[in-house]
Amino acid sequence: MPAEFAPIAVFAFRRPDHLRRCLAALSAATGARESQLIVFCDGPRDESDRALVERTREVARAASGFASVEVVEAQRNKGLAASVIEGVTHVLADHENVIVVEDDLVVSEDFLAFMNQGLFLYRDDERVVSIHGFLPAVEASMPQSFFLRGADCWGWATWRESWQSVNFDGAELLDQLRKHPDRSQFDFGGAYPYLKMLQDQVDGAIDSWAIRWYASAFLTDRYTLHPGVSLVTNIGMEGSGTHLGDVDALRSSAGRLALPLREIPVADNTAARHAIARAFEGKSGPQRWMQRIMRGLRMAR
Secondary structure, three states: OOOOOOOOOEEEEEEEEHHHHHHHHHHHHHOOHHHHEEEOOOOOOHHHHHHHHHHHHHHHOOOOOOOOEEEEEEOOOOOHHHHHHHHHHHHHHOOOEEEEOOEEEEEOOHHHHHHEEEEEEEEOOOOOOEEEEOOOOOOOOOOOOOEEOOOOOOOEEEEEEHHOOOOHHHHHHHHHHHHHHHHHHHHHHOOOOHHHHHHHHOOOOOOOHHHHHHHHHHHHOEEEEOOOOOOOEEEEOOOOOOOOOOOOHHHHOOOOOOOOOOOOOOOOOOOHHHHHHHHHOOOOHHHHHHHHHHHHHHHOO
């Protein structure tokens, strides 16, 4: 493990039970007691949110098992995208790197170790934009770790310089992608509707920081390290979240990964990309997959 541990930023809103499970898993992960925890709690949209928002903040204030705990409570509702962008920027103003988790993610014991070892191994490689902890339910045998072009958002880590390089102008990103020779790769060969998501973000139909994070990294030919076993389970697929519907391929349970992490060449892993595309398509095919994803993206948080 590296000598210093990255701070952990957790983002929460009005789901106290989800946050309780999220924090319990994080506190049980290797390296938690050496890590700073910062919980960003968004403000209520209206009076109907207030009771759940306060209960969520009580869970955050009671967090234990970390080197330190800080709770940042927004007075107004920022929404998911602004909360994450502002919160990550806030942490990276004082730290060289950060690990980011949303309240509906339950991580495995190896999650923090994988994040910190990845941050340490690739800290000087400008081609690497982030470390990611989730893997969809693939059928293929996967290596210990692998790279994919772009970035992802379910339990991840990055460095200050990488975050500062992100272009969050959705319209500009969309224009560049439409002209890009690799735009089919951006959509995993039609298996995942990323381009449509970016269009919806530009149109105001969804509020997503993550699609811009992915597009910016993809367009600048930068890579994210992924684990061969998912180190994250999403527990928000019951309809409580902002951007997720009922999607079978994403029902992947957190497992254990053989560590320490071995350094590998930075290049897109074609076999892993194909395995993930097949998981996305499933039995219903890419058209049905897109319909289900877009239905989930339009759900209100």
